[in-house]
Amino acid sequence: MPTRTSSAEWQGNLKDGSGTMALGSGAFEGPFSFVSRFEDGAGTNPEELIAAAHAGCFSMAFSNMLSQAGHTPNSVKTTAAVHLEKGSITKIDLTTRADVPGIDAAEFDKIGAEAKAGCPVSKALAAVEITLDAQLV
Numbered sequence: 001m002p003t004r005t006s007s008a009e010w011q012g013n014l015k016d017g018s019g020t021m022a023l024g025s026g027a028f029e030g031p032f033s034f035v036s037r038f039e040d041g042a043g044t045n046p047e048e049l050i051a052a053a054h055a056g057c058f059s060m061a062f063s064n065m066l067s068q069a070g071h072t073p074n075s076v077k078t079t080a081a082v083h084l085e086k087g088s089i090t091k092i093d094l095t096t097r098a099d100v101p102g103i104d105a106a107e108f109d110k111i112g113a114e115a116k117a118g119c120p121v122s123k124a125l126a127a128v129e130i131t132l133d134a135q136l137v
Helices: 034-038 046-068 105-118 120-124
Strands: 006-011 018-023 029-033 075-085 088-099 129-136
Touching: 029 034, 046 075, 046 088, 046 105, 046 120, 088 105, 105 120, 105 129
Parallel strands: 088 129
Antiparallel strands: 006 018, 018 029, 075 088
């Protein structure tokens, strides 16, 4: 398995400084600051990138597990909301809407819970409460 990398550089003090973050693949590079992280300013922040990673990982894991159970999805769309409170990530809410032909709600819910627990990003973030709101569409 490959090792993935990203990088960040920060210049200055916490409140007045600024930085950039870049994905190793080159797919994204963007600025971040105190305001973009702790308020509602322009730019990205580490929590937003964690949310993107978690949403992507969970969607892939759920799709794979559904397919392995004989229910290949037409789509699995996930949003992750990372809660940052008093300098700590306290909770991540996964909201998923999936179009999966031929599956009943009980099996869908069971596989969703398994995917939440088994996705590599969920495992890496196991110290944080992770919720899942998964619905068939």
